[in-house]
Amino acid sequence: MLADSPLKRCLLSLICGIGVLLQVGCWAPLRSPGIPANQLPESFRTPSRTGGKPLNFSALTISPPQDYILGPNDQLDVTVSGLHQDSEIRPIRVQLMANGMIQLPLVGAVQIGGLNLVDAQRRINEAYAKDYLENPQVNLALIAKGSTSVIVLGEVNAPGAHILPKYQNDVGHAIAAAAGLTDEAADEIEVHRRPAGMRLAPAQPLPHPSPIHPAAYHGPTTSPAVAPGPMPAVHDDSPQALFARLQAPQPLTSSPPFSVMAPSPVAAPPVVAAPQMVAAQPDQGQILRIPLRTDSRFRLTENDITLTDGDVIVVPSRKHEVFFVVGKLNTANTVRFTIGDRERELGVGFVLPRDREIDVVTAVVMAGYIDPIDSPTTVTLHRVMPDGSPMLILVDLIEARCNPQATVLVEPGDIIYLNPDPAWYLRRTVDRIIPEILLNPYGFWMRRSIIGTGDI
Numbered sequence: 278m279l280a281d282s283p284l285k286r287c288l289l290s291l292i293c294g295i296g297v298l299l300q301v302g303c304w305a306p307l308r309s310p311g312i313p314a315n316q317l318p319e320s321f322r323t324p325s326r327t328g329g330k331p332l333n334f335s336a337l338t339i340s341p342p343q344d345y346i347l348g349p350n351d352q353l354d355v356t357v358s359g360l361h362q363d364s365e366i367r368p369i370r371v372q373l374m375a376n377g378m379i380q381l382p383l384v385g386a387v388q389i390g391g392l393n394l395v396d397a398q399r400r401i402n403e404a405y406a407k408d409y410l411e412n413p414q415v416n417l418a419l420i421a422k423g424s425t426s427v428i429v430l431g432e433v434n435a436p437g438a439h440i441l442p443k444y445q446n447d448v449g450h451a452i453a454a455a456a457g458l459t460d461e462a463a464d465e466i467e468v469h470r471r472p473a474g475m476r477l478a479p480a481q482p483l484p485h486p487s488p489i490h491p492a493a494y495h496g497p498t499t500s501p502a503v504a505p506g507p508m509p510a511v512h513d514d515s516p517q518a519l520f521a522r523l524q525a526p527q528p529l530t531s532s533p534p535f536s537v538m539a540p541s542p543v544a545a546p547p548v549v550a551a552p553q554m555v556a557a558q559p560d561q562g563q564i565l566r567i568p569l570r571t572d573s574r575f576r577l578t579e580n581d582i583t584l585t586d587g588d589v590i591v592v593p594s595r596k597h598e599v600f601f602v603v604g605k606l607n608t609a610n611t612v613r614f615t616i617g618d619r620e621r622e623l624g625v626g627f628v629l630p631r632d633r634e635i636d637v638v639t640a641v642v643m644a645g646y647i648d649p650i651d652s653p654t655t656v657t658l659h660r661v662m663p664d665g666s667p668m669l670i671l672v673d674l675i676e677a678r679c680n681p682q683a684t685v686l687v688e689p690g691d692i693i694y695l696n697p698d699p700a701w702y703l704r705r706t707v708d709r710i711i712p713e714i715l716l717n718p719y720g721f722w723m724r725r726s727i728i729g730t731g732d733i
Contacts, residue, residue: 309657309696311669314637314677314685321670321685324634326464326598329572337449337466337567339579344393348443349375350423353397357381357405358414370420383409394419427584429455431592432462441584448567448582451590463593464631468565471587598629600687602644604695605652629689636684637672640693646674652695658685659692671696 314321347353354368360382361367371379377390384404389397398417405413425446428438434456441450448468452458565581584590627643629635635643637658646652658670670685677684687693 309655309669309671309694311657311671313683314658314670314672315680315682317670317685322636322681324686325688326629327570327632327634329568329570329575332567332569332571334449334452336577337447337452337582339444339447339583341444344395345419345422345444347373347377347389347392347394347397347419348423349373349377349390351419351443352421353379354418354420355379355381355401356416356418357401357410359410360405360413368418373423425584426586427451427588427590429590429592431590432459432594433457433592434459446584448584448590451584452592455590458592461594461596463595463598464569465593466567466569467591467593468567468581468584469589469591470563470565471585595631596628598689599626600629600640600689600691600693601626602641602693602695604656604693606645606695629687634686636677636686637693638674638677638684640687640691641674641695644693653697655696657694657696658687659694660688661690 351373353371353373355371356366356368358366369381371381373379373390377388378386379389381387381401381404384401384407387401387404389400392400394417398415401417402413402415405415422443424443425441426438427441427446429451430436433452436455439451439454441447441454448466452466567577567581568575627640637656641652641656654674656672656674658672660668660670662668672684
């Protein structure tokens with residue numbers, strides 16, 4: 278009967294097998310959305326990582342002036358003849374303050390900031406000759422230059438804090454102080470600027486004013502006592518006296534600075550308002566990214582590369598410049614790489630070459646593309662655009678081998694999906710059915726005729 282026929286049992290088994298495969302998810306859509314690569318503009322095929330010329334590193338250094346200009350933190354030895362009664366000439370070590378002043382015996386503050394050594398020596402000589410010494414002989418020697426402290430992090434050979442002398446406080450000297458870039462450095466340098474300043478916002482005042490004179494917050498003072506009023510006069514503003522007054526009971530007045538729930542012969546301690554507090558709200562700093570491969574349009578100014586105290590140089594790692602391929606691949610091409618200083622087995626993640634661009638065809642070959650039978654011939658490239666929106670690009674690997682317009686260049690973070698399309702399903706099915714239908718039934722006779730025996 279038909280119910281017991283082998284054909285029906287075979288069909289039922291096939292239907293059950295297909296149902297099981299669908300339940301476990303062993304299927305894929307026959308058509309993937311996306312924009313064909315040959316419809317995209319040429320910018321998707323223009324080199325971005327390796328395009329342009331290598332940056333001239335001298336562009337990362339500032340040009341020092343011909344004469345050294347004195348500035349803050351410069352240390353000088355000043356020698357003035359006739360300054361000491363014993364006729365002994367002893368140098369005086371001074372350091373320029375932020376306002377460009379130095380302090381010298383007799384004359385006091387002298388402004389020499391912004392001058393070279395010759396002009397500064399002349400100004401000091403004039404200061405002593407004006408009212409103090411007759412025909413003074415001043416000698417000025419630069420002992421130590423002012424310096425800038427910066428931090429260099431990332432892919433450099435000696436990361437950490439580095440001190441840069443004056444006129445060497447630039448990106449180029451900072452990288453040199455960190456012993457140069459490592460082999461894993463990306464083609465970019467980041468300059469993290471220190472915020473320009475602290476924006477101060479007044480805090481909310483306390484609900485009750487302080488009965489204590491404001492001068493008490495500044496320690497001992499010669500300010501006059503508080504005039505008589507609702508509170509007793511304050512005759513001693515020292516911290517000890519202030520503390521004693523706060524601990525001592527005081528009688529209530531007709532206008533207390535606080536409410537009293539019940540009458541009491543002794544008042545609570547007066548509410549002392551702290552000094553006006555301010556909340557620090559730092560401004561957001563700036564991050565300047567300097568590519569190490571540039572075109573003719575890229576320009577750097579001295580303000581861009583000049584560093585100040587607290588600036589941070591970060592050299593990213595190229596280990597983060599990876600792309601991913603999803604699909605049936607040759608596992609022999611599995612790679613290991615580091616993310617966040619910890620090794621993780623990602624399997625389908627590949628580091629982009631430093632010295633060349635790769636397109637989608639090259640990317641799937643690097644990932645372990647097998648052949649058109651085991652691996653599909655159409656792929657979808659998933660890319661996150663600068664605004665955060667996803668973009669899907671369709672690439673036909675067969676067409677891209679002959680048509681450069683049918684592919685795109687791979688960028689860091691791209692994900693390439695191998696698409697199981699109907700043509701791939703058909704090729705794979707025929708490739709598996711033909712041996713089962715044609716070869717296996719006649720395999721015994723073919724082996725017998727070729728080898729001479731059916732036993733292998």
